[in-house]
Amino acid sequence: MSAVSVDRPARDPILYLDGISVTFDGFKALNALSLLLEPGEMRAIIGPNGAGKTTMMDVITGKTRPQKGTARFKGNLDLTRHDEATIARAGIGRKFQKPTVFENHTVFDNLVLAIAGPRDVFSTLFRSIKPRQIERIDAVLETVRLTAARDRPAGDLSHGQKQWLEIGMLLVQEPELLLVDEPVAGMTDLETEATADLLREINKTRSVMVVEHDMTFVRALNVKVTVLHEGSVLAEGSLDQVQSNERVIEVYLGR
Amino acid sequence: MLRILLLAFLLCFGLSAETRADGFDDGLHLLGGKFDDVERGVVILAGSGDQRAGAVLAALQDNRLMVVAGDPPSFFIRQADDSLLDAATLQPAGDAAAGAKAVRVNNRIRRAAEAALGTLNLSSPNAAIRRQAADAVFKARDGEALPALEAALAKERDPDVKAVMETARAAIFLANGQGDEAQRLQAVETIGRRGDPDALAMLRNLANDTSASIREAAAASVSSIEMRQSMLARVQDAIYGISLGSVLLLAAIGLAITFGVMGVINMAHGEMVMLGAYTTYVVQTLFVTYLPDAANWSLIAAVPAAFVVGGLAGVILERTVIRFLYGRPLETLLATFGISLILQQAVRSIFGPTNREVTSPSWMSGSFDILDGLTLTSGRLVIIIFCLAVFLGLLAFIRYSRFGLEMRAVTQNRRMAASMGIRTGLVDALTFGLGSGIAGIAGVALSQIDNVSPNLGQGYIIDSFLVVVFGGVGNLWGTLTGAMAIGIANKLLEPFTGAVLGKIILLVLVILFIQKRPRGLFALKGRAIEA
Amino acid sequence: MLRVEHINLHYGKSQALWGVSLAAAEGAITCVLGRNGVGKTSTLRAITGQHRPSGGRITFDGHDITTMAPAERARRGIAFVPQGREIFPLLTVKENLETGFGVLPRNRRRIDDEIFALFPVLGKMLNRRGGDLSGGQQQQLAIGRAMVTNPKLIVLDEPTEGIQPSIIKDIGNVLKYLRDQRGMAVLLVEQYLDFARELADRILVMDRGQIVLDGAPDKIDEAAIKAHLTV
Amino acid sequence: ADATIKVGILHSLSGTMAISETTLKDVMLMLIEQQNAKGGLLGKKLEAVVVDPASNWPLFAEKAKDLLEAQKVAAVFGCWTSVSRKSVLPVFEQDDGILFYPVQYEGEESSRNVFYTGAAPNQQAVPAVDYLMNEEGVERWVLAGTDYVYPRTTNKILEAYLKLKGVGADDIMINYTPFGQSDWQTIVSEIKKFGSAGKKTAVVSTINGDANVPFYKELANQGVKATDIPVVAFSVGEEELAGLDTKPLVGHLAAWNYFMSVDTPENAAFIKAWHKFIKNDKRVTNDPMEAHYIGFNMWVKAVEKAGTIDHDAVIDAMIGVSVPNLTGGYATMMPNHHITKPVLIGEIQGNGQINTVWETPGLVVGDEWSDYLEGSKDLIADWRKPMNCGNFNVKSGKCGGV
Amino acid sequence: MISSRMPFASVVVPAVLIAIAILVPILHLSTGTLPTYAVSLFGKYLCYAMLALALDLVWGYCGILSLGHAAFFSLGGYAMGMYLMRQIGSRGVYGDPILPDFMVFLNWKELPWYWWGMDHAWFAFPMIVLVPGALALVFGWLAFRSRVTGVYLSIISQAMTFALLLAFFRNDMGMGGNNGLTDFKEILGFDTGADATRSALFSVTAITLALAYLLCVFVTRSRAGLVIVAIRDAESRARFCGYRVEHYKLFVWTISAMLAGIAGALYVPQVGIINPSEFGTGNSIEAVIWVALGGRGTLWGAIVGAVGVNFVKSWLTNNFPEWWLFALGLMFVLVTLFLPKGIAGLLRLGGIDAFNRKSAAAEAGEARS
Numbered sequence A: 001m002s003a004v005s006v007d008r009p010a011r012d013p014i015l016y017l018d019g020i021s022v023t024f025d026g027f028k029a030l031n032a033l034s035l036l037l038e039p040g041e042m043r044a045i046i047g048p049n050g051a052g053k054t055t056m057m058d059v060i061t062g063k064t065r066p067q068k069g070t071a072r073f074k075g076n077l078d079l080t081r082h083d084e085a086t087i088a089r090a091g092i093g094r095k096f097q098k099p100t101v102f103e104n105h106t107v108f109d110n111l112v113l114a115i116a117g118p119r120d121v122f123s124t125l126f127r128s129i130k131p132r133q134i135e136r137i138d139a140v141l142e143t144v145r146l147t148a149a150r151d152r153p154a155g156d157l158s159h160g161q162k163q164w165l166e167i168g169m170l171l172v173q174e175p176e177l178l179l180v181d182e183p184v185a186g187m188t189d190l191e192t193e194a195t196a197d198l199l200r201e202i203n204k205t206r207s208v209m210v211v212e213h214d215m216t217f218v219r220a221l222n223v224k225v226t227v228l229h230e231g232s233v234l235a236e237g238s239l240d241q242v243q244s245n246e247r248v249i250e251v252y253l254g255r
Numbered sequence B: 001m002l003r004i005l006l007l008a009f010l011l012c013f014g015l016s017a018e019t020r021a022d023g024f025d026d027g028l029h030l031l032g033g034k035f036d037d038v039e040r041g042v043v044i045l046a047g048s049g050d051q052r053a054g055a056v057l058a059a060l061q062d063n064r065l066m067v068v069a070g071d072p073p074s075f076f077i078r079q080a081d082d083s084l085l086d087a088a089t090l091q092p093a094g095d096a097a098a099g100a101k102a103v104r105v106n107n108r109i110r111r112a113a114e115a116a117l118g119t120l121n122l123s124s125p126n127a128a129i130r131r132q133a134a135d136a137v138f139k140a141r142d143g144e145a146l147p148a149l150e151a152a153l154a155k156e157r158d159p160d161v162k163a164v165m166e167t168a169r170a171a172i173f174l175a176n177g178q179g180d181e182a183q184r185l186q187a188v189e190t191i192g193r194r195g196d197p198d199a200l201a202m203l204r205n206l207a208n209d210t211s212a213s214i215r216e217a218a219a220a221s222v223s224s225i226e227m228r229q230s231m232l233a234r235v236q237d238a239i240y241g242i243s244l245g246s247v248l249l250l251a252a253i254g255l256a257i258t259f260g261v262m263g264v265i266n267m268a269h270g271e272m273v274m275l276g277a278y279t280t281y282v283v284q285t286l287f288v289t290y291l292p293d294a295a296n297w298s299l300i301a302a303v304p305a306a307f308v309v310g311g312l313a314g315v316i317l318e319r320t321v322i323r324f325l326y327g328r329p330l331e332t333l334l335a336t337f338g339i340s341l342i343l344q345q346a347v348r349s350i351f352g353p354t355n356r357e358v359t360s361p362s363w364m365s366g367s368f369d370i371l372d373g374l375t376l377t378s379g380r381l382v383i384i385i386f387c388l389a390v391f392l393g394l395l396a397f398i399r400y401s402r403f404g405l406e407m408r409a410v411t412q413n414r415r416m417a418a419s420m421g422i423r424t425g426l427v428d429a430l431t432f433g434l435g436s437g438i439a440g441i442a443g444v445a446l447s448q449i450d451n452v453s454p455n456l457g458q459g460y461i462i463d464s465f466l467v468v469v470f471g472g473v474g475n476l477w478g479t480l481t482g483a484m485a486i487g488i489a490n491k492l493l494e495p496f497t498g499a500v501l502g503k504i505i506l507l508v509l510v511i512l513f514i515q516k517r518p519r520g521l522f523a524l525k526g527r528a529i530e531a
Numbered sequence C: 001m002l003r004v005e006h007i008n009l010h011y012g013k014s015q016a017l018w019g020v021s022l023a024a025a026e027g028a029i030t031c032v033l034g035r036n037g038v039g040k041t042s043t044l045r046a047i048t049g050q051h052r053p054s055g056g057r058i059t060f061d062g063h064d065i066t067t068m069a070p071a072e073r074a075r076r077g078i079a080f081v082p083q084g085r086e087i088f089p090l091l092t093v094k095e096n097l098e099t100g101f102g103v104l105p106r107n108r109r110r111i112d113d114e115i116f117a118l119f120p121v122l123g124k125m126l127n128r129r130g131g132d133l134s135g136g137q138q139q140q141l142a143i144g145r146a147m148v149t150n151p152k153l154i155v156l157d158e159p160t161e162g163i164q165p166s167i168i169k170d171i172g173n174v175l176k177y178l179r180d181q182r183g184m185a186v187l188l189v190e191q192y193l194d195f196a197r198e199l200a201d202r203i204l205v206m207d208r209g210q211i212v213l214d215g216a217p218d219k220i221d222e223a224a225i226k227a228h229l230t231v
Numbered sequence D: 001a002d003a004t005i006k007v008g009i010l011h012s013l014s015g016t017m018a019i020s021e022t023t024l025k026d027v028m029l030m031l032i033e034q035q036n037a038k039g040g041l042l043g044k045k046l047e048a049v050v051v052d053p054a055s056n057w058p059l060f061a062e063k064a065k066d067l068l069e070a071q072k073v074a075a076v077f078g079c080w081t082s083v084s085r086k087s088v089l090p091v092f093e094q095d096d097g098i099l100f101y102p103v104q105y106e107g108e109e110s111s112r113n114v115f116y117t118g119a120a121p122n123q124q125a126v127p128a129v130d131y132l133m134n135e136e137g138v139e140r141w142v143l144a145g146t147d148y149v150y151p152r153t154t155n156k157i158l159e160a161y162l163k164l165k166g167v168g169a170d171d172i173m174i175n176y177t178p179f180g181q182s183d184w185q186t187i188v189s190e191i192k193k194f195g196s197a198g199k200k201t202a203v204v205s206t207i208n209g210d211a212n213v214p215f216y217k218e219l220a221n222q223g224v225k226a227t228d229i230p231v232v233a234f235s236v237g238e239e240e241l242a243g244l245d246t247k248p249l250v251g252h253l254a255a256w257n258y259f260m261s262v263d264t265p266e267n268a269a270f271i272k273a274w275h276k277f278i279k280n281d282k283r284v285t286n287d288p289m290e291a292h293y294i295g296f297n298m299w300v301k302a303v304e305k306a307g308t309i310d311h312d313a314v315i316d317a318m319i320g321v322s323v324p325n326l327t328g329g330y331a332t333m334m335p336n337h338h339i340t341k342p343v344l345i346g347e348i349q350g351n352g353q354i355n356t357v358w359e360t361p362g363l364v365v366g367d368e369w370s371d372y373l374e375g376s377k378d379l380i381a382d383w384r385k386p387m388n389c390g391n392f393n394v395k396s397g398k399c400g401g402v
Numbered sequence E: 001m002i003s004s005r006m007p008f009a010s011v012v013v014p015a016v017l018i019a020i021a022i023l024v025p026i027l028h029l030s031t032g033t034l035p036t037y038a039v040s041l042f043g044k045y046l047c048y049a050m051l052a053l054a055l056d057l058v059w060g061y062c063g064i065l066s067l068g069h070a071a072f073f074s075l076g077g078y079a080m081g082m083y084l085m086r087q088i089g090s091r092g093v094y095g096d097p098i099l100p101d102f103m104v105f106l107n108w109k110e111l112p113w114y115w116w117g118m119d120h121a122w123f124a125f126p127m128i129v130l131v132p133g134a135l136a137l138v139f140g141w142l143a144f145r146s147r148v149t150g151v152y153l154s155i156i157s158q159a160m161t162f163a164l165l166l167a168f169f170r171n172d173m174g175m176g177g178n179n180g181l182t183d184f185k186e187i188l189g190f191d192t193g194a195d196a197t198r199s200a201l202f203s204v205t206a207i208t209l210a211l212a213y214l215l216c217v218f219v220t221r222s223r224a225g226l227v228i229v230a231i232r233d234a235e236s237r238a239r240f241c242g243y244r245v246e247h248y249k250l251f252v253w254t255i256s257a258m259l260a261g262i263a264g265a266l267y268v269p270q271v272g273i274i275n276p277s278e279f280g281t282g283n284s285i286e287a288v289i290w291v292a293l294g295g296r297g298t299l300w301g302a303i304v305g306a307v308g309v310n311f312v313k314s315w316l317t318n319n320f321p322e323w324w325l326f327a328l329g330l331m332f333v334l335v336t337l338f339l340p341k342g343i344a345g346l347l348r349l350g351g352i353d354a355f356n357r358k359s360a361a362a363e364a365g366e367a368r369s
């Protein structure tokens, strides 16, 4: 178990995790995990089931408090100290592994809820949505191919459609850092390709962290890959590098 | 005072001039008169030394002495089997007893009879009766009983009874200023050993005693008793707390299943408890009519009966209403509220709106000393034990039985459980039945300490929910801890704040506590919950 | 073994399946493919009894099970690995596996070692609550749980979703093992075309609530499949 | 014009008070049936209008309004708790109705439209304390009650009275409990402790309703015997005892104006009729039932006297009306709208009955404004003309605050 | 949006309310066709409707099942009751110009501080919203901050109202104990018993209800309304969207408590008494039932539910005093079983059906072509 310790670079990384440990009833889900994401970078995270990928995202979004370690966003926001809402407002958006949408709201309203803008009671109470924003939503609906389902309750969508809706919500939220947990699970191969294109497109303006088990997809992203195992980083590098790593093959890819 | 003088006079007279043969008849005849006459009669009877006096006085005390008016009136003693004995001859009474009415007594007469019987019974061959008699003498602290007491003490072999008699003698010494200084000092010590409030009161009265040494001994004894008493008081409160906690627990266990495990906001829970209490009443009535000899054990028979009645009601309720509402927990609140109205009114229509009488069996009445000064009533003890037994049984059942596993699986994911081959309908019905059946059992216990009325359940519903939620929904240990914590806190607060304020403070504390632990004392943790 | 004949299925008033027919044979893997929202899960729901079809007939082992309760179907030998895992979150891994005992005779109630051999992580986490497992671990648990019941037909809804590559391979092997050694019928819903092609004895493609292609993997035209999987 | 005369019955048939009030509804139905059997009133049949205010106080007001305005009843018999009476009071005054209130209460009220047929504190509490003091030699007092107005007022009056009689503050313990209190362990043990100070101690209980059964069960279990510490209760009657095994409670006391055990021909006839009407010869009778019996007969007599059911006329005719009570005497309606009553002290028997052990030599007039309370000792009520006032201040010579 | 399915309700409901606010006094005072007791009775129903509306806002829209709304209702009621008590002045039975009667005979010497100022309408009326609002703010701040949700919140809100019930029962509280506050004489100088006052109170209630309804429509239709419903359905997801859930909850909760307070205040002069049993937990549950019966999550459903249930209850208690509990209980059960969306669901069914059939048919058409 080699914890890669990272010196703090001159320019603030967008995400800085150092020595993060999370323990559940004695079980170490994250073990002195350190990881660094540069602004504008896209990173793919892979690793065996239970390696701690989702838990890491939980830590970054403020859902889980680590017992040890530092987690900073853009150098100044201490992620271990703020709640989910603050962190989301600061510019971190997340797509969940299990699709979670607002089931009683229409697809359109789901996007309205996610769209960038002030989120305090006063503004939402007195300011209604602008035509420009509606256009944006409709554009995103096109992108995620849910235009036909615009006015249907999100709860009626199939599993995969919900995945797409969640991606759409991420798009309109316009966060600086996107955390995407298994975006192509339950998608067809062609959709997988489309998703990869979409993420690459997004990455032009934002930082992205993707968790995925689909190697074709990861390859299509063509970015640096970090392999987690048992709560810490096992390997890092290009996909080809890590794919040839013996340990990675042993614990993850299989022979 | 007058009474004592009179007694003293009569006793002296009676003792010195041998037993007056007609004392008994004089006394007996007076029993037919007004309260004052009766009281005089009691005193005369006690002094008569007659063999029959004991029987007559005992009968008088228990309202078993009957009179047929006349001049002189004739008296009869009603036996346990309702047959009558002639009081004067102690032979079975014939037609003479026709139209006999019970002799009216009041507390004064009961007290006089008790004191008189105490003196009379000091020489009873039965040790238990002697002990009782000595206790009565202790309570009356009647100086005139001293000679009889001394005589009895001299003969006494049983060490227990002897100790009680010595205490009684000590009390007489102290209360009436009898005995010499050494005896009185000895008495202070004896009484001090009792260490209870009675002793405290007696010793306090010695503060102005003529003898300095007695004053000092008494004062020392008083302060040590006071300290002990105030310590005991807290322990006593805690014991009461446990007892209250077990009542709360009993009322809440069923809800811990129907609400805690199944997630049904079961407003009819209280009515299931009520059904259990009414079952107890019905079972008792059946016993009294058909098996009067075993009536004392009807409560035992009521436990399974109440379980079946409550459980059946639960199963029916589940099959006809609740099962359509899974996944809509809040709607269950509405429907079960409606059911609770219906059940209450149904019971009101069937049994009438007034309370029903459920008697306590002899093995549940009375109280006993845990330590001297610390008492717990037997009924409460039985309830504590019963409650823990029910709790542990249920816990084991849920943990280790196949049904327990299926029950938990069904409540966590009904659809998937069905796909695993679990007959969810059956499991649901039985689970709800189990919870309701246990509520029924709680009703048996509550019938012992509370009203058996259509409103019985209403009194417990708020507390039950509070206990389950405070302990942490879905965790039986939480329910146990919650009930005990609330019970004990309540009883520790009560002496300081009074019952009303104590309860308010407790509620506020619970509210504040939930802020600290938003999922109760024994919160379920983990991803599944937080999502 | 399983025969689905012309079933329709409605959610409320909206229809999700339009006359779907398919069959799953003993000792064969039947694979259903299709885009998101075309009705794959709905078909499986009809088969496992979680949603009653509004028309058509389903027979299993020659018995009509169209309206049979899900638990009865399980008892007759249909096991289900649902989409979204549907783990019992507060039961331990062991207890999750044991829920399958209900359909077994008393003397057969044990968890085969092959399950732990296949999914070692389950053996390691026997006493952890199902809900606490990672997504992939849950998926493994769901498959293991279905195997416990020793079924005649095992129905899997996208079982590879969220599972690490090495285990996906293992799952493939398991399915083959179940088919070949146990002679089970396997009905598999997949999006992962390569995986499906490698395993399947027969491929069905769904689109908009209907079966649009049906045939052996080598007979069926790759381009036609792709066409239906594209938007 | 109407073929019948309507009589309103305003008793809770559901909710917490149903336990007490349902019986009173039944008694009223019986009395009305009996009156109709006698040929009705003013040549018309009486018709009972029963409503259910469901132990909900605002609902009492609503139902009262309905009875008076929509049903136009000639008189209403109803209420049990003080608060229900307080709730309907403005309605009766506004609509000029007639209410017969049959339950013992705290006094401090006199309305032109209400006839109080239950006991005022001086017809129950004070004589009971006298009895304990004189007959049982009690020197130390526990005043235990439910925390609401009736016990508060009664205890206030008793405290003043006891102090007047030379009882020291140390020898009085006052304890209040919430409604529906069901765990009495602490309080009973405190009472025991208080009572073991060497002075004869008694408990004066104004514990209300449902709380009594658990209280007495706890007394029995902790072995508090009447010969040691007698408990005298003002709200426990035969009906409440019916839910209890009274054998361990023999000798505890109750103070009322009527007991079922009273041996008079009127009472025997009443009990017989009651058993026949309710078709159950196990049912008991109690004091508020007698109060309704008296109230109803008074109203009948007053209507006959006035020759009309017109409210004003009947209200005026009521004063001075005298009817037999069930204990062998007469109840007379006084100008303050309270009636004369004998005060009986009884001891609980093993069979659930209460035997009279003491009785006031004559009848006691209900005293609406207590002589022992600061604010009310100067007030009197007299609804005869010309005074026609419920709170006349004898000091200032003015009627109330007006 | 939830409410957008019934857009015309937001016009119809206030219009109906305003219409009866005008019509009822006319019918009552000039033609006399409406008896006084009916006016007060319906006035009471409208107060309940406002309570139901308040509850629907927190429960139906925000998913907070409050079993403690009776507390806010009663506090508003007590504030009004205190004002009315002070208006009695020296007309009380003891003629004390300052102290209410219950204080006189329990020997209170002076007015406790919390009664100060309650004789002035300008001080007392704001208290009607401020007191329940403040309690809601404190309670809500504590509870929402530490993320107390679901049944835990329901039960502690019940504990809150139960504690208040016990507190107000105490005579030492200086609120009249069990007897509460009653025997009011006048409000703002008008005789509380006079027909004109009763009519006026009714109209004020109807208009207030209309305004409250519009306020609720505004809140639920706004974007904040969307957020509130989102919180109801997936609280933690809403957090990840960047919404401060506790602020939204606190906002809705406090508004709702204030509305409940106003409802209570209007209720008291119309029924003539406020007593601690109004705090009863049963009352809170009943209010929940009105909402559920009318249709949780539709504002007009809450109003219909409250008026409907209470009307039926009044009618049953008058006509079937022995059987009404059976009927009412059965009604609750049947409605839950057969009208899962309440009365509102029943009326809306037609609309939804049509919508679904159309879109399903459209899809089907596409699929076949």
Ligand SMILES: Nc1ncnc2c1ncn2[C@@H]1O[C@H](COP(=O)(O)OP(=O)(O)OP(=O)(O)O)[C@@H](O)[C@H]1O
Binding pocket: A024, A025, A027, A028, A029, A047, A048, A049, A050, A051, A052, A053, A054, A055, A056, A097, B525, B526, B527, C132, C133, C134, C135, C136, C137, C162
């Ligand atoms: N609340 C919890 N209690 C106990 N164990 C937990 C808890 N949450 C997570 N774990 C454990 O922590 C480990 C990491 O889980 P995590 O969900 O982060 O894995 P992952 O890398 O996302 O896996 P996957 O690829 O399967 O989604 C797992 O072994 C899981 O069982």
Ligand SMILES: Nc1ncnc2c1ncn2[C@@H]1O[C@H](COP(=O)(O)OP(=O)(O)OP(=O)(O)O)[C@@H](O)[C@H]1O
Binding pocket: A155, A156, A157, A158, A159, A160, A161, A186, C011, C016, C034, C035, C036, C037, C038, C039, C040, C041, C042, C043, C083
């Ligand atoms: N519970 C439901 N209520 C209403 N409509 C539903 C429901 N579940 C699914 N649908 C609709 O039925 C159609 C088929 O859904 P289904 O879940 O069967 O798709 P699927 O083929 O399994 O898709 P995926 O690959 O995304 O899982 C979709 O249009 C979906 O929106």
Ligand SMILES: [Mg+2]
Binding pocket: A053, A054, A055, A097, A181, C134, C135, C136
């Ligand atoms: Mg994961």
Ligand SMILES: [Mg+2]
Binding pocket: A158, A159, A160, C040, C041, C042, C083, C157
């Ligand atoms: Mg699917």
